[in-house]
Amino acid sequence: MHTALKLTTFAAALAATFGAAYGVGNAVDPVVSDDDKTAEAAQHGGHAADKEKDGGGGHSGGAEAAGGHAAELPGGLQISEGGYTLDLKTSRIEAGESTELNFAIVKNSTGRNVTAYQREHEKELHLIVASRDLTVYRHLHPTRAADGTWSIPVELPKAGGYRVFADFKPKGAAEGLTLGSDLAVSGPYKPAELPKAAPTAIVDDYKVTLNGELRPGAASELQLNVTKSGKPVRNLQPYLGAYGHLVALRSGDLAYLHVHPNGEPGDGKTNPGPQVSFTATAPSKGAYRLFLDFKHEGKVRTAAFTVYAGGAPATAEPTAEEHGSEDGHGH
Template sequence: MNTGLKITAFTAAVAATFGTAYGVGQGVDPVTAEKKPASEHGGHTGEKEKPAGEGAGEEAGAGHAEAVPGGLQISEGGYALDLQTPRIEAEQREELRFRVVKEGRGKNVTAYEREHGKELHLIVASRDLTTYRHLHPTRASDGTWSTPVELPEAGGYRVFADFKPAGAKEGLTLGADLAVAGRYVPKALPGAEARASVDGYEVSLQGELKPGKAADVTLNVEKNGRPVTDLQPYLGSYGHLVALRAGDLAYLHVHPTGGPGDGRTKPGPGVSFAATAPSGGAYRLFLDFKHEGVVRTAAFTVRTGSAGGPTESQPPAHTH
């Protein structure tokens, strides 16, 4: 996950369906994205360039000018996500196992480039966007990944593997459906409010997302009514922001402008991002931040209308 200065803009080419989607195996509506500079990492939503080294020339859709945003496909760029644990039980600690396969050769990928200290980042989110986990699994020598996970609610989930194969010019985000068994009660997407509470911390959202237009967004962290000015680096930055679009769970993984050690970025209370919403609609934002040795996640619902329209956000938050 290379630190980028901003998410690049999406271009809507296929209409995205908003509204809650439940269950496993439901279809998703792809959208297209403008090409982004190679130095930026926005959920790998830009047009894919041919990877260097092994598999060059095998990239799918090489003749297309536009690409599908991250997480909507289980296979892309000559790589496929094989989720070997497609079903687990709610409220049970179970091992989630998967592998990344080089298509055409059927071999597990065993060489990755580290991004923010990790070879692969795994995001697990419920289809109703009320449950979220940011995990860092362990890779065995044969290329099989595994991580323990416990999910509180039954229903349909989406698993996102965010990684960069060794020698590739750009990273990938592949997605697969996960079924969580148990009594399932659908939940509505949380409403919008500009503050979130988690473990005694208050996180406020300033700024607004605008469809098709870059905008500055700042998340401010407070504890007991006082600004937190000593946020700790987490995977090389003071905050990580993941955005998932309601309806199809299109994936954006973005990082703040600046970071520890650059001589200008302060460790709080604000963590700023330059972001662009691909279209009007509802999004769920998850901010990971570290303080006093603990990583916490504040969650917001953001709604965008026409370009320049108002944006709001919602409190429910989850802790790793």
Template sequence: MHTGLKITAFAAGLAATFGTAYGVGQGVGPVGEDPAPARHESHPEASPQPEGGGAVPGGLQLSEGGYTLDLRTPTVTARDRSDLRFVIRDGDGRAVTAFQREHDKELHLIVASRDLTTYRHLHPTRATDDTWTTPVDLPRAGGYRVFADFTPAGQGARNLTLGADLAASGPYAPRPLPAPKDTAEVDGYRVRLDGELRPGASNELKLTVSRDGRPVTDLQPYLGAYGHLVALRSGDLAYLHVHPNGEPGDGNTEPGPGVSFTASAPSGGTYRLFLDFKHDGEVRTAAFTVRAGQAAPEPEAPHEQEPAHGH
């Protein structure tokens, strides 16, 4: 992972990236088990065509740079604890055995619902056969996207974010995306977002944490930083993963209340931002809806949102 944005250009091909489970649209109905896709064969996600010949945003591709995300558990049951299993394979179909450690982990796994109302930041373990496993408990049926964020070991290797579709079976009813606002409430904490997410231009986003009306000035390091930010584009779930400007122990970065990021959106549109921060020994996630290219919205009364889990 890098400080700043690891995603640079707008990609067309939204239809190719939508999960079959989400394809039920705005209706209500059951989501059943879909057969697992054939492995190591061509996949519509593997070659979307970006506009203007630019790079494809992270998370839209099943395969990239000679590596493939082989999701061995393409279907789970909503509200049941399941083991999510996957393998990262190289161009010869062999399991990748060596990864660079970044922010204390070899690989970071994100699971998000297609309507962006459920978010999990997970840290799976790798077995001796190089299969990754993590428990997951998804609250609602529907389509989800799994993102594997990693850097293979080796000189000159670059960071990759590969994505695959996941279905949670059960009665399904989509939720609307929460309205844009510049504050989020989670477990008694209030997080304020200042700054704009701009398409094609880097800009500072500052998130300020308070509790009971007082600034939190003793945030704890989590995976080597005072905060982690993931942004997903509504519609195709193009993936942005940024890290703070500064890190604990660098002599300049304070442990709150503000955490600063530099980010750029690959296109205009609506995005969902998820901030992970640690305080009093527990990791919490604050979520925001923003529209790229528009100023931060005026403050409004907090509304209930589903708490994030799985750290």
């Protein structure tokens, strides 16, 4: 089962739906541990699928109509949207030092912090922190106090400009939101080039292979295959109710998209690896950074890829292999 994941330009809406994760047989013996056999299947929401009929998904609005009509901005580009504001109380931290990051979601009509949320993928709020050069990435789950203030310790390895994304759905709201705010990390700063495009990413002893091309204006299949020490991993563990999570950030403006598979662990038809598949459409050319979170043997890991919709620039020379970025989790 596949659905569309749409990554749009700044002037067009960012809208996406995510295909179901599925496993593919392989002649090589799989990696299976005894502990994994007892893992319980978690439940997983399917809000991305709800928007399939509208051609949109994720947490940002789709185009109002075809033919160049005005559309909503992609997620994460605004600090205030839909009647809510991201109040980032910690706007500056030091590189290499653990610092408490504090923020709140404020309802504009009342000026008060939001204290009631709808849980999505087992959490009330997902927090993403990424450097503007897209070489540092954190997927965090902060703690909410009774007054609506969120907090979590964060340590970022290098100085520079960062973007903080709050992905949430207030209780009673029809749609989820992704709000973004800038975070400055002090220290000596040297911006890095966008990592080169490569078909594989190495994370610890795991290799994740990306097959397929992201094409502008046409749907294409992207397949992510997870192996460990050369053997297919057929027992990916549920992480936030799914076998894989994808965050896509567009190079340049860091437009944000957080999508999930539609299949649920334990639903009798979704296999836990080694392959997770998506059908994707990019309406325009551009560079994107994809971060795939997956869980195995009790640990969440992130595989990062650079992809070009419509082909890489002439100056870009793909390498055979790309090692993981400075990714991390705060779960």
